[in-house]
Amino acid sequence: MNSKNITVKTYSYGKQTIDEDDINAVVDALKSDWMTQGPAIQKFEKALNEKFGSKFASVAANGTACLHLIALGLGWKKNDIVITSPITFLASANCAIYAGADVDFADIDPLSYTIDPNKLEDKLKFYASQNKNVKAVVAVDYAGHPCNWNALKNLKEKYNFQLVNDYCHAPGAEYNNDIQYAAKYADAVNLSFHPVKHITTGEGGAVLTNDETLDKKIKMFRTHGMTKDETILEKNDGPWYYEMHDVGFNYRITDLQCALGISQLSKLDKFVARRREIAKYYDAIFSTNNSFIHPHISENVKHAYHLYPLQIKFDRLKISKKELFAKLKAQRILGQVHYIPVHLQPFYRKKFGFKPGDFPVSEKFYEQEISIPMYPTLTNEDLEYITAAIIETVEKAK
Numbered sequence: 001m002n003s004k005n006i007t008v009k010t011y012s013y014g015k016q017t018i019d020e021d022d023i024n025a026v027v028d029a030l031k032s033d034w035m036t037q038g039p040a041i042q043k044f045e046k047a048l049n050e051k052f053g054s055k056f057a058s059v060a061a062n063g064t065a066c067l068h069l070i071a072l073g074l075g076w077k078k079n080d081i082v083i084t085s086p087i088t089f090l091a092s093a094n095c096a097i098y099a100g101a102d103v104d105f106a107d108i109d110p111l112s113y114t115i116d117p118n119k120l121e122d123k124l125k126f127y128a129s130q131n132k133n134v135k136a137v138v139a140v141d142y143a144g145h146p147c148n149w150n151a152l153k154n155l156k157e158k159y160n161f162q163l164v165n166d167y168c169h170a171p172g173a174e175y176n177n178d179i180q181y182a183a184k185y186a187d188a189v190n191l192s193f194h195p196v197k198h199i200t201t202g203e204g205g206a207v208l209t210n211d212e213t214l215d216k217k218i219k220m221f222r223t224h225g226m227t228k229d230e231t232i233l234e235k236n237d238g239p240w241y242y243e244m245h246d247v248g249f250n251y252r253i254t255d256l257q258c259a260l261g262i263s264q265l266s267k268l269d270k271f272v273a274r275r276r277e278i279a280k281y282y283d284a285i286f287s288t289n290n291s292f293i294h295p296h297i298s299e300n301v302k303h304a305y306h307l308y309p310l311q312i313k314f315d316r317l318k319i320s321k322k323e324l325f326a327k328l329k330a331q332r333i334l335g336q337v338h339y340i341p342v343h344l345q346p347f348y349r350k351k352f353g354f355k356p357g358d359f360p361v362s363e364k365f366y367e368q369e370i371s372i373p374m375y376p377t378l379t380n381e382d383l384e385y386i387t388a389a390i391i392e393t394v395e396k397a398k
């Protein structure tokens with residue numbers, strides 16, 4: 001065989017699963033009259049509402065844009081305080097900065113890796129003692145493990161803040177046997193359809209909510225602050241007429257992307273089932289070796305495994321995380337780390353004075369965590385190869 005024809009697999013931490021149905025759905029959309037602002041938008045929104053049990057959905061350009069829309073829709077502004085987890089993607093915190101608000105963090109729970117309600121309450125009490133009100137909490141269902149939503153909802157009632165679920169990692173997860181938990185607990189829920197996520201539209205995202213007023217605002221901010229809603233127009237010159245009531249953005253998503261999203265969404269359950277099989281395989285291997293801590297799952301939770309965050313006890317090994325990354329890369333396994341604690345980013349250190357030691361559980365987690373390959377198209381042979389490579393590399397470093 002010509003050596004040029006041999007493709008050698010590499011294993012990233014995540015990637016999309018695209019089949020012929022997806023390709024046909026996009027081709028059909030391309031052949032239709034609508035490339036953007038057409039019927040696929042509402043069709044995708046309806047499908048998302050049906051799947052996740054929300055009353056309203058707004059699809060948009062990406063998950064970050066969705067968080068920005070939530071910040072605008074919930075009315076965050078200068079001097080408001082928004083609290084999130086340090087173990088998240090930058091966007092969960094940055095959305096508050098976009099709106100002019102201040103960001104603070106509450107450390108994670110060492111088992112679920114999601115925001116710790118006790119640490120959050122400490123922060124809420126601290127701000128209350130300063131006569132300051134926390135406007136909102138952005139809780140992140142990190143890796144696909146739902147937060148302790150019962151505790152968060154109790155805190156919301158006690159301290160009166162807005163609750164956002166950054167749900168980018170968790171579509172398909174269950175909380176108290178409910179796959180539709182997200183919009184029941186949070187005022188607003190955001191998704192991302194980036195290719196590493198459970199379902200993809202290339203770039204894309206959505207906001208889910210049960211609050212009609214918020215939904216209207218989000219749809220208005222998504223398209224330049226324009227409205228054609230007759231109930232709020234100051235006048236109506238005719239069918240072409242629109243008014244701009246606030247400064248919005250062009251955060252629209254195309255019909256081509258939504259056609260792909262509808263097709264992808266129909267396969268979410270299958271994707272999540274395979275992710276759970278992969279996690280079961282990994283758990284069985286890594287639980288028998290004391291150099292590893294595999295993800296823990298709370299009792300009332302079914303994990304959706306956007307990520308498989310494996311912790312490695314580097315302090316007991318003769319190898320650093322950097323060296324392990326290089327050794328795995330040489331074996332075509334491209335790990336990633338989720339995440340560098342956001343409070344340690346130069347921007348957040350300079351703007352708010354955060355420093356190492358502020359959120360010790362998150363910082364320890366960052367030292368130990370690596371995200372190993374997790375996506376539905378991994379075969380059992382791939383899993384054997386990946387686990388053997390990781391175990392052997394770590395065993396040699398003992």
Ligand SMILES: Cc1ncc(COP(=O)(O)O)c(C=O)c1O
Nearest residue numbers: 062063064089091168192193194
């Ligand atoms: C937790 C979390 N929030 C927000 C985002 C932002 O989504 P997007 O990349 O679609 O802008 C991501 C995506 O990486 C994410 O993982």
